[in-house]
Amino acid sequence: MDFTFTDDQLTFREAISRFLMTEAAPEMLREIWETDVGRSPDLRNKIAAQGLTALSVPEAEGGLGMDDVAWALMTQELGYYAIPDSLADTAYVATGLLASLTAEHPARRLLPRIAEGNVRLAISHPVNPLVSDAQLAEVLILIDGDDIHVVPRSQVDVLHQPSIDASRRLGQVTWNPTAATCVASGVLGRTLQAQLLDRGALSVAGQLLGLAQRMLDLSVDYVAQRKQFGKPIGSFQAVKHHLADVARAIEQAKPVLYRAAHGLAQGDANASVWVSQARLACCEASWVAARKGIQVHGAMGYTWEVDLQMFMKRAWALDSSWGDRAFHKSRVSDYLFADGARLGPGHTFEE
Amino acid sequence: MELNYTPKQTAFRAEVRAWLAANLPREPLASYDTREGFEQHRAWEAKLFESRWSMVMWPAELGGRGCDLIEWLIFEEEYYGAGAPMRVNQNGQLLLGPTLMEFGTPEQKQRFLPRMAASLDMWAQGWSEPNAGSDMAAITSKATLDGDHYVINGQKTWSTRAIFADWLFGLFRSEPGSSRHHGLSFVMVPLNAPGVSIRPIKALNGKDAFAEVFFDDVRVPVANRIGADGQGWHVAMATAGFERGLLLRSPARFQATARRLVELYKANRDSADRDPSLRDAVLETWMGAEAYALSAYHTVGRLSRGEQIGAESSINKIIWSELDLKMHETAMRILGSRAELLAPGEGDAAGWLDGFLFAQSGPIYAGTNEIQRNIIAERMLGLPK
Numbered sequence: 001m002d003f004t005f006t007d008d009q010l011t012f013r014e015a016i017s018r019f020l021m022t023e024a025a026p027e028m029l030r031e032i033w034e035t036d037v038g039r040s041p042d043l044r045n046k047i048a049a050q051g052l053t054a055l056s057v058p059e060a061e062g063g064l065g066m067d068d069v070a071w072a073l074m075t076q077e078l079g080y081y082a083i084p085d086s087l088a089d090t091a092y093v094a095t096g097l098l099a100s101l102t103a104e105h106p107a108r109r110l111l112p113r114i115a116e117g118n119v120r121l122a123i124s125h126p127v128n129p130l131v132s133d134a135q136l137a138e139v140l141i142l143i144d145g146d147d148i149h150v151v152p153r154s155q156v157d158v159l160h161q162p163s164i165d166a167s168r169r170l171g172q173v174t175w176n177p178t179a180a181t182c183v184a185s186g187v188l189g190r191t192l193q194a195q196l197l198d199r200g201a202l203s204v205a206g207q208l209l210g211l212a213q214r215m216l217d218l219s220v221d222y223v224a225q226r227k228q229f230g231k232p233i234g235s236f237q238a239v240k241h242h243l244a245d246v247a248r249a250i251e252q253a254k255p256v257l258y259r260a261a262h263g264l265a266q267g268d269a270n271a272s273v274w275v276s277q278a279r280l281a282c283c284e285a286s287w288v289a290a291r292k293g294i295q296v297h298g299a300m301g302y303t304w305e306v307d308l309q310m311f312m313k314r315a316w317a318l319d320s321s322w323g324d325r326a327f328h329k330s331r332v333s334d335y336l337f338a339d340g341a342r343l344g345p346g347h348t349f350e351e
Numbered sequence: 352m353e354l355n356y357t358p359k360q361t362a363f364r365a366e367v368r369a370w371l372a373a374n375l376p377r378e379p380l381a382s383y384d385t386r387e388g389f390e391q392h393r394a395w396e397a398k399l400f401e402s403r404w405s406m407v408m409w410p411a412e413l414g415g416r417g418c419d420l421i422e423w424l425i426f427e428e429e430y431y432g433a434g435a436p437m438r439v440n441q442n443g444q445l446l447l448g449p450t451l452m453e454f455g456t457p458e459q460k461q462r463f464l465p466r467m468a469a470s471l472d473m474w475a476q477g478w479s480e481p482n483a484g485s486d487m488a489a490i491t492s493k494a495t496l497d498g499d500h501y502v503i504n505g506q507k508t509w510s511t512r513a514i515f516a517d518w519l520f521g522l523f524r525s526e527p528g529s530s531r532h533h534g535l536s537f538v539m540v541p542l543n544a545p546g547v548s549i550r551p552i553k554a555l556n557g558k559d560a561f562a563e564v565f566f567d568d569v570r571v572p573v574a575n576r577i578g579a580d581g582q583g584w585h586v587a588m589a590t591a592g593f594e595r596g597l598l599l600r601s602p603a604r605f606q607a608t609a610r611r612l613v614e615l616y617k618a619n620r621d622s623a624d625r626d627p628s629l630r631d632a633v634l635e636t637w638m639g640a641e642a643y644a645l646s647a648y649h650t651v652g653r654l655s656r657g658e659q660i661g662a663e664s665s666i667n668k669i670i671w672s673e674l675d676l677k678m679h680e681t682a683m684r685i686l687g688s689r690a691e692l693l694a695p696g697e698g699d700a701a702g703w704l705d706g707f708l709f710a711q712s713g714p715i716y717a718g719t720n721e722i723q724r725n726i727i728a729e730r731m732l733g734l735p736k
Contacts, residue, residue, distance in 0.1 A: 240728030344610035
């Protein structure tokens with residue numbers, strides 16, 4: 001029993017964080033928001049050069065072969081810096097799917113390209129009515145009943161749907177399934193779809209937690225500087241207690257996220273329930289961080305001008321991505337209220 | 352990250368479980384806020400001690416088993432999972448005990464710790480005073496040096512079960528004219544010493560759950576002081592950290608309550624589902640208890656890697672106290688018109704009521720949750736005072 005990260009995992013996270021701090025400053029995010037495409041190829045290339053796109057690709061296919069636990073840390077960094085890119089969809093969620101295909105499957109040829117950072121995948125799933133980055137992707141992973149298809153962008157039509165989060169690029173995808181693009185069907189198709197969903201949900205959970213931490217940090221900075229009645233407003237208890245509640249929600253969610261990631265990596269039978277618990281905890285932390293954050297920013301919080309807005313909007317937008325809270329709550333509820341559920345002390349970890 | 356128990360840990364769990372199954376009291380003990388119940392709990396503690404289960408983390412020479420924190424968590428899970436009695440000597444074992452281990456002399460450790468583990472000495476705490484509650488540095492009770500004794504005068508309050516206890520530990524002003532957190536000493540006082548008088552205070556449950564303690568020229572040997580003269584604040588702050596931290600409120604207790612709440616809801620589903628928020632509260636609090644347990648394992652891992660846990664223990668205190676309150680509020684709402692009844696009834700209604708009353712104190716004792724939020728904001732987030 002060792003519920004901690006390895007030094008390697010923590011060092012990698014720290015390196016990515018330091019890198020993004022300089023390469024993804026809020027001013028740059030704003031610039032990217034204003035562009036039509038909403039993406040910076042330059043930023044994505046730099047991120048790939050740091051090894052992030054290679055994280056989950058098996059070592060034999062040019063990657064680092066790391067698992068969901070590493071992504072529990074990396075997705076927090078992607079959230080913290082509100083990276084305007086669906087990077088984790090390609091490098092984590094889609095990679096997980098491709099890496100579970102048989103060794104000689106032709107779709108695996110995408111894996112080395114993912115590791116090098118020169119292909120973008122977009123993923124559809126029945127829980128997501130729209131597909132993130134569908135317009136920009138070279139390859140789409142699309143679902144048709146039990147079947148999973150890997151489809152070139154040229155074979156689909158995409159209708160752009162603007163989001164309140166200007167860094168989201170959502171599209172409605174229309175296409176005609178053909179046998180040529182099908183990579184999995186039947187039981188295997190359903191299993192892989194379930195895994196896609198869990199990885200997608202975990203990825204969002206990590207990003208939400210990172211967003212919550214960023215909104216807390218921005219709010220702490222603001223209330224330490226902003227003066228009223230001759231003092232920083234951060235010296236007032238009413239303000240302090242708002243932000244203490246945010247810190248509490250974040251700290252409470254972290255281990256829930258980490259256990260879910262570990263459960264996915266190990267293929268634990270209850271991993272889906274744990275992912276949903278993580279999602280609910282991280283959704284809550286990010287919304288509390290947004291609500292309290294805007295409150296302590298006062299009227300400035302309601303403007304386009306302060307950086308807080310970019311992180312709030314991302315948090316609001318991601319809340320229902322890869323399963324809304326009702327979906328995740330119902331999964332936990334089915335587990336909790338089932339006859340014979342093993343609950344209580346001593347049943348926290350899989351036996 | 353490795354979230355499986357080792358064979359040794361699993362065997363330890365089985366050993367705890369088997370012992371509890373064979374030794375748990377057949378009938379529930381009376382409330383430890385009564386004389387009768389207090390002595391029943393003391394006898395149970397003695398039984399735990401005989402088999403070295405009372406302080407599993409303490410070294411063998413002090414009556415423990417030298418367990419690590421993971422084994423302690425396992426012990427707690429089995430203990431509360433089995434519905435074993437509440438621990439009556441926690442003020443001693445979990446607050447003073449670690450303080451003595453850190454700051455006590457070898458003689459003090461030998462004199463007090465084994466008797467504490469066996470609950471031969473029951474301990475009350477003497478921190479708060481009528482005008483020093485959240486503002487503990489406002490303490491005025493004095494310990495005046497007179498040769499090799501302190502002469503103690505003043506008043507302490509909110510001393511849990513002090514009317515039944517044998518000893519009290521507390522902070523006293525030993526440097527004349529000192530103020531705030533300077534000049535305080537941490538002293539252990541036998542409650543049968545001449546000049547000590549104790550007046551019980553009835554708690555919400557109508558029982559003598561705590562007391563005021565008056566000191567009138569009470570002579571205590573200087574050897575009963577922990578740490579240096581005037582260094583009491585430093586010693587007490589370490590104790591406050593233990594209290595807010597994991598040790599006093601292990602997650603297992605709250606997980607056991609969360610499980611009982613799920614069972615209560617399931618047994619009363621038809622009436623409870625008239626209010627959809629009840630089912631949601633059951634779900635949310637169960638997730639909260641699980642999150643608290645996960646956080647404990649994560650914290651234990653970080654501690655074993657040499658990390659320090661600071662103001663995060665204030666977060667723990669807010670989490671468990673608000674969780675406990677929410678669970679009991681939900682139970683009361685599920686029980687509906689049965690909730691107010693004192694007589695034992697179906698579905699352990701009286702037990703929930705008792706827990707509900709006690710849960711009211713959670714956000715207040717051990718430093719109010721407002722104080723905890725200040726600590727989080729100032730020490731964790733770095734906001735100005």
